[in-house]
Amino acid sequence: MSRLKTTHDVFSAIGEPRRRVLIEQLVLKEMTVNELVDIVQWPQPTVSKHLSVLKKVNLVSERKEGRFRYYRIEPKELRPIQEWIHQFEKYWGSTMDQLDNYLNQIQMKGVDSEH
């Protein structure tokens, strides 16, 4: 079950809206905690707390440079999530494209489908 657990943790981690905001910011560039605090305007402990959860599930990694720690996202961990984000729109949206084609087709053929 350990492999499943990881996936589960990743999805729990991004289930929190504020952590999604942090990811969205880190997608733009690598940043320090203070840079993130400036942008999102939350207390620094809040930013740090959420960053540590993202780090724990490997969505974010940390790099030390001098006395600064830079945080960046780990794209390979994010990719499966990204694929799922549009799951509903993709699956049902594309399925309804098929319905659209089908309805146009049968109406052109004049198939009687009234009841």
Next chain:
Amino acid sequence: MSTDKIIPAEIVREFTAPRQLVFDAWTQVKHLNNWMFPMPGCQCEFVSANIVDGGSSLHKVTMPNGHEMWLYTKYEEVVSPEKLVFLQYFSNENGDIVPMPHIPNWPRDMLATLLFEELSDDKTKLTFLWEPRNPTPEELNAFEATRSEHGNGWGAGMEQLHIYLESLAG
């Protein structure tokens, strides 16, 4: 989570067809077999269908690469020609429900509500709502995490993420 209320994911589409026909396309096997799949080149076969209040159906979608997917559907409301409510599950060929392989906490019960609205004789508006039913907190998290720009979902930064990930693919 700051809110307990689930905001359904939503797709709204307009079809150039009479409302009755659009509704029948969702509820009659002779229609369903022709379109109920997510991309061209798939095949759909309903092996059982009792599409009435409290009924169920089992169908198989064969993807262009030969991969087979079984889907079991429980119908809660079939109100011709205006409303259709169902729960849909991944299943095996016997109709036994199987969990989503990729997301362990994906809500077990995903409820679809379809509203068919007549705009004119040959124009129909379809509103498709998709939401977890009685999710556990973990399931609700998984659902919220996978939604896009709506409600509590991802902000505009999602577009950036998308572009970024695309750029890595090359």
